[in-house]
Amino acid sequence: xxxxxxxxxxxxxxxxxxxxxxxxxxxxxxxxxxxxxxxxxxxxxxxxxxxxxxxxxxxxxxxxxxxxxxxxxxxxxxxxxxxxxxxxxxxxxxxxxxxxxxxxxxxxxxxxxxxxxxxxxxxxxxxxxxxxxxxxxxxxxxxxxxxxxxxxxxxxxxxxxxxxxxxxxxxxxxxxxxxxxxxxxxxxxxxxxxxxxxxxxxxxxxxxxxxxxxxxxxxxxxxxxxxxxxxxxxxxxxxxxxxxxxxxxxxxxxxxxxxxxxxxxxxxxxxxxxxxxxxxxxxxxxxxxxxxxxxxxxxxxxxxxxxxxxxxxxxxxxxxxxxxxxxxxxxxxxxxxx
Amino acid sequence: xxxxxxxxxxxxxxxxxxxxxxxxxxxxxxxxxxxxxxxxxxxxxxxxxxxxxxxxxxxxxxxxxxxxxxxxxxxxxxxxxxxxxxxxxxxxxxxxxxxxxxxxxxxxxxxxxxxxxxxxxxxxxxxxxxxxxxxxxxxxxxxxxxxxxxxxxxxxxxxxxxxxxxxxxxxxxxxxxxxxxxxxxxxxxxxxxxxxxxxxxxxxxxxxxxxxxxxxxxxxxxxxxxxxxxxxxxxxxxxxxxxxxxxxxxxxxxxxxxxxxxxxxxxxxxxx
Amino acid sequence: xxxxxxxxxxxxxxxxxxxxxxxxxxxxxxxxxxxxxxxxxxxxxxxxxxxxxxxxxxxxxxxxxxxxxxxxxxxxxxxxxxxxxxxxxxxxxxxxxxxxxxxxxxxxxxxxxxxxxxxxxxxxxxxxxxxxxxxxxxxxxxxxxxxxxxxxxxxxxxxxxxxxxxxxxxxxxxxxxxxxxxxxxxxxxxxxxxxxxxxxxxxxxxxxxxxxxxxxxxxxxxxxxxxxxxxxxxxxxxxxxxxxxxxxxxxxxxxxxxxxxxxxxxxxxxxx
Numbered sequence: 001x002x003x004x005x006x007x008x009x010x011x012x013x014x015x016x017x018x019x020x021x022x023x024x025x026x027x028x029x030x031x032x033x034x035x036x037x038x039x040x041x042x043x044x045x046x047x048x049x050x051x052x053x054x055x056x057x058x059x060x061x062x063x064x065x066x067x068x069x070x071x072x073x074x075x076x077x078x079x080x081x082x083x084x085x086x087x088x089x090x091x092x093x094x095x096x097x098x099x100x101x102x103x104x105x106x107x108x109x110x111x112x113x114x115x116x117x118x119x120x121x122x123x124x125x126x127x128x129x130x131x132x133x134x135x136x137x138x139x140x141x142x143x144x145x146x147x148x149x150x151x152x153x154x155x156x157x158x159x160x161x162x163x164x165x166x167x168x169x170x171x172x173x174x175x176x177x178x179x180x181x182x183x184x185x186x187x188x189x190x191x192x193x194x195x196x197x198x199x200x201x202x203x204x205x206x207x208x209x210x211x212x213x214x215x216x217x218x219x220x221x222x223x224x225x226x227x228x229x230x231x232x233x234x235x236x237x238x239x240x241x242x243x244x245x246x247x248x249x250x251x252x253x254x255x256x257x258x259x260x261x262x263x264x265x266x267x268x269x270x271x272x273x274x275x276x277x278x279x280x281x282x283x284x285x286x287x288x289x290x291x292x293x294x295x296x297x298x299x300x301x302x303x304x305x306x307x308x309x310x311x312x313x314x315x316x317x318x319x320x321x322x323x324x325x326x327x328x329x330x331x332x333x334x335x336x337x338x
Numbered sequence: 339x340x341x342x343x344x345x346x347x348x349x350x351x352x353x354x355x356x357x358x359x360x361x362x363x364x365x366x367x368x369x370x371x372x373x374x375x376x377x378x379x380x381x382x383x384x385x386x387x388x389x390x391x392x393x394x395x396x397x398x399x400x401x402x403x404x405x406x407x408x409x410x411x412x413x414x415x416x417x418x419x420x421x422x423x424x425x426x427x428x429x430x431x432x433x434x435x436x437x438x439x440x441x442x443x444x445x446x447x448x449x450x451x452x453x454x455x456x457x458x459x460x461x462x463x464x465x466x467x468x469x470x471x472x473x474x475x476x477x478x479x480x481x482x483x484x485x486x487x488x489x490x491x492x493x494x495x496x497x498x499x500x501x502x503x504x505x506x507x508x509x510x511x512x513x514x515x516x517x518x519x520x521x522x523x524x525x526x527x528x529x530x531x532x533x534x535x536x537x538x539x540x541x542x543x544x545x546x547x548x549x550x551x552x553x554x555x556x557x558x559x560x561x562x563x564x565x566x567x568x569x570x571x572x573x574x575x576x577x578x579x580x581x582x583x584x585x586x587x588x589x590x591x592x593x594x595x596x597x598x599x600x601x602x603x604x605x606x607x608x609x610x
Numbered sequence: 611x612x613x614x615x616x617x618x619x620x621x622x623x624x625x626x627x628x629x630x631x632x633x634x635x636x637x638x639x640x641x642x643x644x645x646x647x648x649x650x651x652x653x654x655x656x657x658x659x660x661x662x663x664x665x666x667x668x669x670x671x672x673x674x675x676x677x678x679x680x681x682x683x684x685x686x687x688x689x690x691x692x693x694x695x696x697x698x699x700x701x702x703x704x705x706x707x708x709x710x711x712x713x714x715x716x717x718x719x720x721x722x723x724x725x726x727x728x729x730x731x732x733x734x735x736x737x738x739x740x741x742x743x744x745x746x747x748x749x750x751x752x753x754x755x756x757x758x759x760x761x762x763x764x765x766x767x768x769x770x771x772x773x774x775x776x777x778x779x780x781x782x783x784x785x786x787x788x789x790x791x792x793x794x795x796x797x798x799x800x801x802x803x804x805x806x807x808x809x810x811x812x813x814x815x816x817x818x819x820x821x822x823x824x825x826x827x828x829x830x831x832x833x834x835x836x837x838x839x840x841x842x843x844x845x846x847x848x849x850x851x852x853x854x855x856x857x858x859x860x861x862x863x864x865x866x867x868x869x870x871x872x873x874x875x876x877x878x879x880x881x882x
Contacts, residue, residue, distance in 0.1 A: 071434075391656045
């Protein structure tokens with residue numbers, strides 16, 4: 001049975017449109033204009049138990065909104081979803097004890113208190129058996145190597161240490177489903193790597209289902225076999241990370257190292273020239289043309305070396321986002337999509 | 339009982355927090371006490387020029403002030419910091435986390451912070467009560483009054499809590515709104531006087547509205563009237579007001595609960 | 611010169627716009643401001659009924675209520691919500707550096723922002739104020755005062771605004787030396803409430819307190835303009851009183867500037 005099942009899920013809301021200028025501000029005293037934003041426009045998705053799925057998409061694409069819908073923080077304007085057999089926005093306590101949400105940009109620990117006090121509060125709120133609580137906490141604390149920080153006020157911790165504390169708090173009640181919204185945002189490379197290692201290990205050992213949104217391709221490459229790309233409130237891709245390149249990039253990159261004294265001129269007849277430094281040249285060639293171009297190059301010039309590669313993933317994704325956000329909507333959404 | 343456990347953890351965590359900012363704690367303690375001292379000073383001055391105000395002589399009125407202090411210190415200690423926090427939580431998105439917890443959201447949001455320094459006034463109120471009661475002319479101790487007084491103080495606190503959480507919940511609708519807090523201050527300002535002063539063609543309807551529609555006049559008048567006078571003897575509504583106060587408390591709690599749930603519903607459908 | 615005027619005009623406009631964002635706060639907040647007056651009217655009616663005298667310290671019942679109404683005006687001029695605490699926050703968070711870098715005088719900027727704030731406030735508040743005073747015209751038994759007295763009243767009001775601004779900003783500048791001034795501000799606020807005449811006409815104070823208050827600048831923030839309007843200041847003392855008020859304004863203008871220079875000096879000495 002699917003752990004998460006989403007059918008035609010939709011969410012739209014109204015935002016107040018502030019106008020610029022003194023006159024408009026004055027008018028705003030009496031009348032306000034609102035605009036409807038469709039944050040999620042009919043999503044279908046099935047996630048099996050034990051899967052580690054990444055949500056990928058530009059700012060305001062609807063990733064966070066989807067996570068909030070699945071955690072029952074907000075109610076949808078249409079469609080259905082179940083997580084572990086529960087409808088999230090009914091907010092049954094049974095459901096709330098079975099999942100957790102971690103947001104990289106927000107903290108839910110008491111700012112002025114040592115994290116262990118917040119953990120105790122979690123124990124009371126989630127009604128965790130004291131023995132289970134102690135065991136789970138010790139396990140997490142050792143895995144994340146934060147024991148020495150437990151009695152330090154949260155405000156004195158570094159961002160990376162704080163995220164480890166947030167993760168510990170979220171996992172104390174051993175959730176079966178975990179939603180992670182940008183868990184590594186703002187962290188340095190080492191801290192990012194630590195968090196990745198932990199998530200990978202924990203997911204493997206516990207076999208829990210994780211949905212993750214992130215901007216860092218490294219997070220996703222390290223953790224998720226399956227990637228769901230969301231743009232403008234719709235799913236535009238669902239499959240492996242490598243498959244994105246096949247689907248969205250119609251190009252290959254051809255690198256040729258020429259032999260002989262001179263570089264041949266007029267390389268652009270083979271394809272778009274990306275780089276030309278003698279004796280090497282990098283060309284962008286249509287996928288369908290690659291065999292023909294390659295044989296033509298080999299036939300017409302003395303060639304020392306040749307390679308055909310897919311374009312870098314970051315480039316493909318950036319290109320894909322740029323394409324999916326033609327028009328003003330994507331930039332418009334940015335401030336409200338947080 | 340698990341809710342009690344959660345509440346005690348809230349109280350404990352708040353105390354740990356207050357103790358880490360000890361200087362701040364002491365300053366808050368002193369300043370809230372001096373505020374009440376000034377209030378007391380004002381009425382001491384007024385009683386230099388009159389024997390009684392609306393049927394309350396000096397020491398009876400001091401009992402009234404002590405009752406105000408009890409109720410206010412409890413409201414400020416347990417509910418005020420949370421109501422203030424609520425609109426902040428809406429603004430920063432902290433409310434999202436509250437909505438995830440397997441516990442009643444209103445309970446969580448209403449009680450998660452305890453402002454221990456406000457309980458300083460509770461002690462001052464005890465002293466003032468002990469000072470004023472024996473000085474009331476012809477005072478007779480009654481067991482009924484001693485038992486009912488604390489119960490009606492709790493009822494009063496619950497009514498004020500209902501008003502406060504109702505106003506705070508509307509901030510979920512409106513987003514950030516400071517004047518809601520002012521509104522609370524001004525509305526409850528009416529409750530700080532003996533209800534007998536609301537007299538005459540304008541006063542009577544006001545008295546009626548603040549007793550039976552928004553029941554803030556019973557908050558202090560009922561416990562104070564029980565303690566200072568033989569069970570509300572002088573009150574325009576008589577001892578029946580005490581019965582009404584119980585009903586009003588239940589109704590206010592139910593109403594505020596309803597508003598809170600509605601506001602949460604609007605938050606869920608309005609935010610991203 | 612033109613460029614300078616343009617700069618100030620732009621700053622002024624931005625400040626006005628900023629204030630307008632909080633539209634709901636304004637209209638509601640202004641009407642709320644009069645609610646405590648309602649309870650004061652009832653309280654003093656009860657006090658005078660209890661005293662059985664026509665006048666207390668020279669104030670008739672109507673005079674007292676007129677006095678409270680007038681202090682709402684003086685308060686609207688002299689109160690500076692958030693000025694000192696805002697300045698302290700800027701110092702604490704290092705935002706003050708921006709004024710040390712940009713060619714803008716911080717005192718001038720804040721004064722302009724405050725004027726913008728006040729003008730918007732008066733624009734919205736004029737309606738409610740006019741309504742309340744028209745409804746309460748019966749309390750002003752003496753009718754409109756003489757033109758000269760009226761002129762003195764407005765002069766005193768304007769100076770109350772300036773005095774409130776420079777006094778509170780000077781207190782805010784203490785934050786150059788002590789980062790946490792919020793407790794100090796609270797003490798000032800309490801003291802101000804009691805000694806400026808917000809709470810009651812200062813004549814009610816017994817000696818020696820009345821004599822002490824006489825020598826403090828605080829009375830010019832609330833009591834003095836209201837007393838002028840009600841004819842409580844004898845005509846031959848009017849000029850002298852206004853001179854003293856002007857003297858206090860001047861004193862705090864200089865104190866504020868001196869504190870800023872010394873504060874900048876200290877701040878740059880520490881390297882921010």
